[in-house]
Amino acid sequence: MHVTLSATLAANEDIARRRRSGERVLHLAFGEAGLPVHPALLARLADAGGSNGYGEVAGLAALREAAAGYWSRRELPTDPDLVVCGPGSKSLLFGLLVAIGADPGEWRSPGDMVLPMPSWVSYAAQAEIVGVRPILVPTPAGEGGVPDPDQVRSAVLHARAQGRTVRSVLATLPDNPTGRLARPETVRRLAEVARELDLVIISDEIYRDLVHDPQATPFLSPADVAPERTVITSGLSKSLALGGWRIGVARLPHTPDGWALRQRLLAVASEIWSAPAAPVQHAAAYAFAEPEEIVERIDDSRRLHATVARAVADRFARAGAKVDVPQGGFYLYPQIPGFDSSDELARTLLDRHGVGVLPGTAFGDEPRSARVRVATSLLYGETAEQRLAALHGSDPLSLPWVAESLDYLEEALGGLTTKEPSRARRGMFLAPAPAR
């Protein structure tokens, strides 16, 4: 398990090092949204600098009210006092892991949790830090982010029969790494199983507003069908590209258990991070209120992410990969025949073809299934100007820097089946490497 703590870091550092030494690497390994901050948020941050008091651990009332409104507009009426803010939804997920099921006065037995396989790198790594053992359950074929409910049931019953305490199950809607959105039927069935087994559902919905086509792939939250046991986490790192600002929000169940969980979560939060940076909270309150300019920005971002993720999936498919069409966010999770493991595949893509991705093993996937996570959001450009052109243009794929990267990728993938270095790769030291 130890390796998962820094697999992403190590991969990204490796890519950065190669680039510094002049090697050309197409960086498809990092889940950063790759877009500039909306000017209205810059203005709010600047105005709020004087907010320097420690403030409430749960977050500013204005932010909690705005986040409550955000969920209420999505048919989840929300009490602002059951919203807890943190410096990134990652911190909240960690705090929840400690707080869920911890008995009062005894923090060291949070109980084990069920994770989808594959799932985001940090869930299992966080679990390791606090001594929670993850139970990895595969997602249904063609889906992602929600562990197969019937397998959850048997895995939990089996673990409990062995004396283990299992308290929670995690879902990611839509999913990182697969880019897929679990079907409503799957979410409903998970809710039934969770209710039968008395599991808390942690629903990581940080990509919710980036579902590419909400008509074609309707979004159902576990909180819609099992509100009494679902905690939702979200944030602005993806929809508004504010990863570096560190802001996340959690919505707790509107039940006595939810209130008790709030108290434990606040106790943990107060001892680890206190609260998100106060000026950031003010700007986030503006964003969660969803004024028109912010809604438009997210609409534009969603279109761009969808267009580029699908174009990249298309390149992989044409090269012979098995890849489900991305349905949300900016990821795809292709499987490539002819490789023995995802590590070998990722290494080959990097060393011989100049394409940086993360192996499926980083997401807890079977080492022998040759799948990699491809993040497409760093293709929009190197500068704010390029990125804004991609965001606002009618045809981002025709922008020279985007088209050039896609061509480079296509050539790299062409070499994969022959296992020869691609032409782009062979020429990589002939001319000085461009900035990207």
Next chain:
Amino acid sequence: MHVTLSATLAANEDIARRRRSGERVLHLAFGEAGLPVHPALLARLADAGGSNGYGEVAGLAALREAAAGYWSRRELPTDPDLVVCGPGSKSLLFGLLVAIGADPGEWRSPGDMVLPMPSWVSYAAQAEIVGVRPILVPTPAGEGGVPDPDQVRSAVLHARAQGRTVRSVLATLPDNPTGRLARPETVRRLAEVARELDLVIISDEIYRDLVHDPQATPFLSPADVAPERTVITSGLSKSLALGGWRIGVARLPHTPDGWALRQRLLAVASEIWSAPAAPVQHAAAYAFAEPEEIVERIDDSRRLHATVARAVADRFARAGAKVDVPQGGFYLYPQIPGFDSSDELARTLLDRHGVGVLPGTAFGDEPRSARVRVATSLLYGETAEQRLAALHGSDPLSLPWVAESLDYLEEALGGLTTKEPSRARRGMFLAPAPAR
């Protein structure tokens, strides 16, 4: 142990509730610096809003270099790569607790730690979350922040004889709650003991720049005498009143062990908080470079904290309390005769005299010793204008709102010895309560 997780929160919420209901309470329970943000830092924050990438987990290079310069100017030459930044030094202390001594691949045995008794509320609470058992060792009489070195030695040898693993000892220089600075001899002796027992020293120096009179009370860091085993944590919450901005820094030992600790700390950080808010990091880099205007601001703050803390200590002394003169920060820790416990004392001060403080038990002190922590920094005023007047005035004690609070306190304390409600308190419902 559970209660320590939220004693401060509960006390502060109780005070806020009483004030909302119209009760007058002099708020001396909260360790917030109570001063406005320096305009140069507001400008840096506003300029850095566009910094929205996730960035390095260790922190921006500019910030790490500035913090390295800060320590280098204090005769601790520092490699910027051995600086790790976090959202508040609290988060770094938590991360260190997990990372220190954790064997690679096994995070759940961080080993126990020695804490001074009394010490800041969060050390023991953090330890509880990760399953570290604190060993509380009293400070030498008249000192604070450093556990008595000879008692540390015997306590650690005793614990080890019982099979416990003890890996670290913590010091707070200068101290919260006592407001005292450990003497250089005590620090030297602690370093010797730590070396003999192979303990890491965590030196929390967040109040370092607020030592009231560095000539009279010279500052010695454990890192000056045991650099190979000392981790320093610091931040800008106290010296520059940036608590709500959440920024802290840690300096790791310049040894192979220090580099290994860095890797583990980064692994933990990357899974819990990622990095401090990027715009805040840019502003903090400016502050840690210590340009003249920032140095002057800290000088002014130090003078104000010293003046008011001593004036409050004087009021306690005149009322018959046993109180050591504060030497740093904005706290004092008086003992008042005639009470059976610190809880009873704090409750009486709040219920009968309208003065909110924290009982010594919140800091792990003996329940039967009737000591309370008094924080004096919320006396500077309610508005930015009042606080700036206190900061820049030649005689802050003569400002009407400061003088009035001190008079109120004096009257309240006068009633303590008679155990009668004070006159101020008896009249508290006769007129509408003022804002504070």
